[in-house]
Amino acid sequence: MADIIQLLPDHVANQIAAGEVVQRPASVVKELLENSIDAGAYSIKLIIKDAGKTLIQVIDNGKGMSATDARLSFERHATSKIRSAEDLFSLNTKGFRGEALASIAAIAHVELKTKQDQDELGTVIEIEGSEIKNQEVTVTPTGTSLCVKHLFFNIPARRNFLKSNNVELRHIVDEFHRVALAHPDIEFLMYHNGSESFNLPKSNYRQRVVNIFGNKTNEKLVPVVEETEVLKISGFVGKPEFAKRTRTEQFFFVNNRFIKSPYLNHAINSAFEGLMKDGSHPSYFLNLTVDPKSIDINIHPTKTEIKFDDEHTLYAILRAAVKHSLGQFNIAPVLDFDRDRNLDTPYDFENKRASTPTVEVDRSFNPFQEERVQSRSSGSSSSSSSSSSNYRKEPASQWESLYVGLESKGTKTENNFSEVQFESQPENTSLFDDGKQVETKQRTYQFHNKYIISTIKSGMMILDQHRAHQRVLYEGLLKHLTVKESVSQQLLFPLSLEFSSSEMEILENLKEDLEHTGFIFTSFTEVGIEITGVPINVPESEVSIILEQLISDVEQEVPDSHFSATDLLAKSMAKSLAIKTGQSLSRLEQEHLVNSLFACKEPTVSPTNKVTFITMSVDDFDKKFI
The missing domain is CATH 3.30.565.10 (Histidine kinase-like ATPase, C-terminal domain)
Known part of the structure; x- marks a missing residue:
């Protein structure tokens, strides 16, 4: 061969x-x-x-x-x-x-x-x-x-x-x-x-971070410095209140080489435990210096992953260093046993002895004893009696007279109350009222604050409230973006948000589409935006979360066509605004969500093509009891 x-x-x-x-x-x-x-x-x-x-x-x-x-x-x-x-x-x-x-x-x-x-x-x-x-x-x-x-x-x-x-x-x-x-x-x-x-320009590390991510980043940084025989750490972590919904500001450098390490990233998240909201990610810019002989760089073609000889030690040191920095700069609550000089005794009182306070008590005072009107003059009273008079209350004379005649006025009072009329709003009746009172029965039930159960003719329907609301919001937003007609609610005070230059470039490209959804921008600079109006039913506290999620989605997948960009914007905003799992809904809210879902063009799937509801027939239940 x-x-x-x-x-x-x-x-x-x-x-x-x-x-x-x-x-x-x-x-x-x-x-x-x-x-x-x-x-x-x-x-x-x-x-x-x-x-x-x-x-x-x-x-x-x-x-x-x-x-x-x-x-x-x-x-x-x-x-x-x-x-x-x-x-x-x-x-x-x-x-x-x-x-x-x-x-x-x-x-x-x-x-x-x-x-x-x-x-x-x-x-x-x-x-x-x-x-x-x-x-x-x-x-x-x-x-x-x-x-x-x-x-x-x-x-x-x-x-x-x-x-x-x-x-x-x-x-x-x-x-x-x-x-x-x-x-x-x-x-x-x-x-x-x-x-x-x-x-x-050439600068120090802090200034380089600020030059890349914006001037407002300077106030968000907490220094981290630690030096041991195994590891030397320098750099910064972001304050917990500025944690982002994305991982765009997470940087590990080992011997001046950028790396990705989920294991060390877990150490940072562990140090921030209890200080951030769920779903948020801390920012960090950390330089790790180790012995080159203790790492192996040649395990990945792009050299972004390296292997450490002793990862467990690095994990413990890194976690402790970050936690110490958060406590040292009063970011995290700690027990500080250092003496506070503000609590020391002043110099002028250092050799003085404290005087014992005196308390005067009227031992003859009896709150249950009837007060007697004294006819003798105040001049003939002794010093003890005059001092005791300071503690005596004025006699509540003739208090019984307040209740005299109530029995005789009882009949008249009843007559007066019987003539009282209360204001009430008229009941809203149906346009087609046939004279019969219709009983409203509850047709929906919320299960574990996640699913909505509704009865249908053939059996039962189980609806995922988060996915269903995503579909409802998605079609509504897509309609506003396509027709370019939206309704905004004005903010009492303008809302200012800071972003990096790269994030501002993304928002600049989406500005027109965002305005079609209901956002009103009064200022669009290189470092931030100012918003005076937001779409209806969008709370002011959620605006920054919505925009950060939108930037993250755009960074991961930016479509080419304008329609696809509009579709992505509607999906991203629907995902941010949809009701979350664990949110309790009233009966009216449950019914409204069910009705709104089946008014959509495609109620069976969410915007990400996931099932919104399932049905179970009576026969399915009967099979379970065989």
Whole structure:
């Protein structure tokens, strides 16, 4: 039998590797930014067009590369970071496998310009699909400029799987935030379609967080500092009252590398236990410094997951450090045994003895003894009697006279009360009153504050109140958005809400649709909004929750067409406004919900295509008793 195993060509192997390393334009941004940091740059510029599908360019002022290194950097497993397998356990750089540039060059048009400080001329290399088209010397500033165009040009199937520009841009901004937060000592700039999105100057860590997430973030931060032999922690956590409904402001950095760790995230949630509402997530920006030999980074292609030697110790230290910071800054209630100097004895009273207070008591006072009117003059009374007179009450003379004559007036009083008429509102009768009083019977019952049970001709119907209300609200909101007619209720005082620049961009795109639902905006700035009107039946306290949930839904899935965006807005608001499980409903509310559901066009499923009710016939019950 002929041999069937053969080696793959380099360009095919690079495309396969690109499937692991380059999942979307954000993956390219991450790799290029990390390469610039490893090159020692202190100013990095990111230029994006069409959410990275057309252009991704990173310009830095690092040390650059020679002509030989520039050519060799696009070869697979070519790296300057490691020399042996032992070096994998003492890594202090971002990249080390040498697969990023080779994978990117296999699926895009790449142009590299680089120059070292000691050289007069630099090198330019042009590559298309792993094939070098041109290499020559050029005039370029010190550092490196790497331009990636037409991503996935030779893999149309991968390009078709990319999301809309808004979604891809959201992922790029997330990667930009992760790299920029880990290195506050480096200047970062980002441009999208010719406009400046971020300008982050060199600063300290707190200022970098504020520059990214808005000026109002400064008052929300609580410092966390802890240093042990195993772990060094620095950074900030958000105050519990500013907890969000989403996880967008949760960042772990281990040795200046962003990671995802559900285990350590549980430690933070445990420290915040009892301080936040259900469904809220704390914000944190924490830097963890550990011995590089105690972690393994090379377990995931994107290097966002690492393995710790002793996770249990890190969990306990992290939880204790966060809990201590919350207590130290009076965020959480604690028992403080430190002496408060405000409670010390004043200096002037330090050597004085406390005087015992005296109490004077009239031992002759008897509240049950009848008061006697004394005829003798007050001048002849003794001092004791005069002092005792201060404690005597005035005699309640002739109190019996208040009740004299009641028996004789009783008949007249009864006659007066019999003539009293009480005001009452007329009873509302039916338009088709046949003279018979109709008894109202309860046809719905609430079960465990979650389900509504209603009787039908064939048996019984069980309705999920949360899903049913979602369907009712969804169709109503969709109608307002489509017809562009809505009713608003004015707020007594304007409501001001703060958002980050990326969240404001999402709200800006949805502003028109939100106005069609009933929101009235009087101010729309780069850092926040001001609302003077909200849709009917939307409480003021729920506005921020609704908008945060909407931003989260948009970040996860932003549709392309306008109708789909309208549909998503209606779904998100219906989910936020629908009555929750555990909410008690009156009989009228239960019946109204049932009637409103069956007045919908599609009452059988919720907006997320989940069943809203089930039915059980009498035969089903009969089978249970066989």
